[in-house]
Amino acid sequence: MDMDILTVSHLTKVYGEGENATVALNDVSFSIAEGEFVAIVGSSGSGKSTLLHLMGGVDRPTSGTVLLNGTDVYSRSDEELAVFRRREVGLVYQFYNLVPVLNTVENMTLPVALDGRPVNEARCTALVEKLGLAGLEAHLPNQLSGGQQQRVAIGRALMNGPAVVLADEPTGNLDTRNSAEIMGLLTESNRTLGQTLVVITHDEAIALSADRIIAIEDGSVVRDERIRP
């Protein structure tokens, strides 16, 4: 648990130019150790989603670096970055963001397919079982409930066994029961498989269940507190 899997150093992100420039992140630096469960908290517009996107290789920073497993994420080309996203990280969003024309299994296995590898059917079936999606394999997203859609999204994030799972308010759109179940799935993967988990949340209970809480305000880290050894 001592090895840092993810290191963010002097990360700055500015949107817009000149007078319209908005600093979303301002010189943020921290490290996350392998297997750690980190909660990122902060008010709306504090820059936490930007931070998550930068960690996930979805956006490019204005300056600063993100090291995953010791490799600089943003030294990669766009094409390499796509490969990075499908192999190294799993992203989960508040609004699920499933591809509407793909069914449950296809959505879950999309990163594998994009990688051009054959789908490990046993793993897929196990994951479907575990996520409670058995019997819904051929359903399209609009035939699923919110909780079910979020399970599919988690399935997609976990399918490739990524080093880090990044979740942006994964329960923000769900009721209490579904929230608990979804968080249960994510934390279980963190505890049993030692998968690093970074969750952006407003939910105090979720934040308190993490190993460490990073608080961001106005694009800067204002508090970085380890609450569990």
Next chain:
Amino acid sequence: MSAMTRFTLRSLGANRVRTLVTVAGVALAAALLTAVLTSYTSLENFLYRDEVQRNGLWTAQVRVPDANDALAAAEAEDVTATALLTDVGFVANDERAQKRYGRYLPVIALDGDVEALCAIRPSEGRMPAADDEVMLPEGYRHLLAADAGSVAEGGDPAAAEAPAAGEGAAARPLALGDAVTLDLGQREVSVAGGGSAAPSAAANAFSMGAPTLQDGMRLDSDTALVTADSSVDGSAAEHLVDVQQRSLTVVGFYDHANNATVTSFGTVALTGPDPQAAGTTALYMVVDGVGSADQMEERVEALFPGVPSYLHGDLLRAMGMRSETGIWDTFYAMVCVLAVVIVVACISLIYNAFAISVAERTRQFGLLASIGASQRQIRRAVLLEALVVAAIGVPVGIGLGLGGAALVFAMLGPSISQMLVGSPDFMLCVKPSAVAFAAGLSLVTVLVSAWIPARRASRASAVDALRRAADVRMPRRARRAAAKSSAVRHPWKRRSLSGRVFGLGGQMATINAKRGSARGRTASTSLALAVVLLMTAGSLTTHLSVLVNVTGVQSIDHDIEVNGFSSLSDGAAALDASRAIYERMATVDGVEPRGFSVSEGMPLIVPEAMAGSAFTSDDSHSAGKVASGSYGASGLVVGLDDDDFAAYAAAAGADAGLFADPQAPRAIAVGSMSANNGESYLCFDTFTRPGTVEAVTGGTYEGAPLLGMGSYSVMQPDGNRDFRLQGIASNDPTGEGVPFDELALTMVPVEVAAVTEECPALYPNAYSPTLVVPASMMEPWGLMGSFSYDQISFRAAFDAEDHEAATEALQDVAGEMEDSLGSVGESYLNVQDRRAAIDNMNALVMVVNVFCLLFTVILTLIALANVFNTITNGLILRRREFAVMKSAGMGNRTFRAMIAAECARYSLRGLIPGLLVSLLVSFALYQAMAVSVKGFAFTIPWGYMGLSVALVAVALLLSVAYGLHRCKANNVVEALRDIA
């Protein structure tokens, strides 16, 4: 104002860009419809005014023996105006006048509203008001002599004192106020030996006005000239009787010849009302309150039972009361095809604008539904939106359409006026009914286009809409496809062709197309439509150019044309005399020579392998089979000056040097020809390949040279045509012509070295199989003809800035030199002002051509805009979906493959049906043309197909590029965040 209404108006205002785009689409469609309809009504109006100016307002005419009876009968409410033209008598023309006008100067008394009804107006002076006043055709100024001592009004007394000489030598031209004395007689038939004669086929009973030609029968100005050819046995003739002198004062001249003033044997002189006139009266009427030509005919028949009547067909057609066969039907059918295509294009444009606008707001409607709006209310909201859009778009469109049409007319008008000398101005004519129709059609289109998306919007469940998953609507079909998919057990097994070609991207595209929304179909439809519109433009151009070709419009590229033929029996002398005239004419001031060619008609015999449809078709009326394996037709040999020939040969890809050997006659053949059988135009191919043709240049009958040669073709019982030649010989015992097989013919074998589609400049339209040779070689090759009857024709062309003055000057030269061509009566020399003589039809073809082209160009732009709109919007609407795929790790390469595969799919789905439909449209246009042009085969326009596909592909690529650029502009992060 209800809450929904307020909401609708607010949302229209809030989404200004989208509203503007939709309004623009509606306006464009309305503009196009208005422009098409207005152009059509303007054209109709122009034809109407043109016809009124040429031939007057009359709608029906009857010929009755007594003017008073006629007037009494015409005292009906619906006969709103009348004009009477009564035969007074006929004056025999002297030789000069005969050459220009024909045998007689008919004198006709006018009464009633002649100026308006018959378009008879003075070019100088005034209309005759009494029976001792006369208005003459302008040309008679030089053809009639003033009475001795007659003094023209304001004339030069010295000139008046000059003795009025006799025939053809008036010392000065006639002027207003001159007195002329005319020997007026009546036309009477004489039959040799008395009794009666049957009219021959050439002069049928109709043109003779009676079933038989009776000795002593009087003829009126409507009856054709009785000549030796008029009766079967040649026993009938006509002459003037009861000749009386009459002195008349010249009060006016007119130069506008029309139906009422020109007869087949002369142009009329007009006097005022004449109670003594006892001849036939032509009663011209305006009959109101009838809706069709048939009704008109019935009405006139009711007023004048048993009297033959004529309708003013050209006018009725322009009034929309008559549909004629032939070329008119072609134009109308073409306009109809075009209108259908335009309407479909407009509907598609408006529909797409609405479908996209509604699709963008599915969530908004879900929100409304979630707070309790009923389906009906939502539908109404969309329809209200449509009405608001229409309320702005349709008037704007009509304004644009009218403005655009006015602009085009303003730009085209002057050049058309210049072309159509003597026609009224070509100007915009706005018919309220046409504008109302355009407005109504646009409104209906808007409502229909809004109704379908409105229904869809109202059906979207509130939850679906709010969850936004329904931004792509999943039809049951798609759900089944998803469920059936083997993806559950073997996801991503490549099965589809697209998947195999484009990899995972292609597979995604297939899934997207199978389970996705209608947007793929919209894209394909817009591509199909674009192809249809482009192909319509192309095939319209093709068909119109054929039409223009067969109607002979191309022939007008010189200002003045001189046609003549020589009766000199020595071909070389005839050629020299003709060329001398050309060279002399070329020295006239202000005249620029444009070329000189000679031509000689002669029968041509071709082997079957070379014979085109001009020789073999049943529709080709002067051709047929000569013997087994060969065909014949009366053809034409055109001789060009050496330089012109060299250029012509080079253009045809032949070496001009080949044509210099006096021992080896060679020619270039024109590969196609057209013909007109009076009802429709026919297209034929003539010589299908190079080879040797026999030209029949002369022959003997029992040792005596033939005087001439006739050819005809007869339909055989087996349905084939035979081509027959008949010799005219002085020693012919029957006097009816010597049959082909009794003649010894002179045949010149001419080698056709090349076949070209180009006609020689002065003979721009081939009407018979044509061989082109150097004029200088015609004599050595024996192509001048050895018939003593035979005549060499020549044609010369000139340009002149002031074509009217130049024409007069050339006419003077022609008058001086025509004697050199041979004896008067047998030779011929005519100078024509072509620029003034372009007829109505030619100009019409050009006008229609320009208009159709213009409209199809606009349509093409619309089609491409439509493609751009649907494709770009389709991509922008999927921005979030793309972002999701990218965040899940889709690389640019896979993404591009997916888009490429989708494009390929749209293209296949769009281009194939589009091409099929456009072939149908092409075929419809072809059918429209086939009404008046026969023998023109339907060909698949591969060139235009390729061009359309290429253009559409470019439009597709540009649209996709722009759409993706827009997607990228809002980067992945923003797209993912964009929830609404």
